[in-house]
Amino acid sequence: MPPETVTKPRVKVKPKTERPKLHKVILVNDDFTPREFVVMVLRAEFRLTDDQAYRVMITAHQKGVCVVSVYPKDVAETKATRATDAGKAAGFPLMFTTEPET
Numbered sequence: 001m002p003p004e005t006v007t008k009p010r011v012k013v014k015p016k017t018e019r020p021k022l023h024k025v026i027l028v029n030d031d032f033t034p035r036e037f038v039v040m041v042l043r044a045e046f047r048l049t050d051d052q053a054y055r056v057m058i059t060a061h062q063k064g065v066c067v068v069s070v071y072p073k074d075v076a077e078t079k080a081t082r083a084t085d086a087g088k089a090a091g092f093p094l095m096f097t098t099e100p101e102t
């Protein structure tokens with residue numbers, strides 16, 4: 001390199017990439033859907049164990065709502081819709097909603 005050549009220090013710019021927010025799937029209580037049916041849907045759609053599914057169901061039953069799990073937005077919405085539709089198909093008002101984690 002000739003003596004008059006000026007070189008700039010190379011500053012690496014690392015762009016900060018924000019992790020996409022996870023979304024909660026929430027089970028909502030109602031007076032009509034049988035407990036065993038809720039447990040079955042939780043096991044099938046959210047891959048909960050019998051024990052986990054029972055705890056989530058009974059928490060929603062007692063408190064009104066219970067967080068089932070968290071997923072990327074599209075996954076949460078798809079699972080909530082499928083689980084709600086499973087109740088509808090069986091004639092129950094079972095409902096799952098989603099909301100972004102804070």
Ligand code: TYC
Pocket residue numbers: 027028029030031032033034035038057058060061094095
């Ligand atoms: N409350 C319902 C019953 O007594 C059971 C139930 C629990 C339904 C949780 C919905 O999200 C729910 N049969």
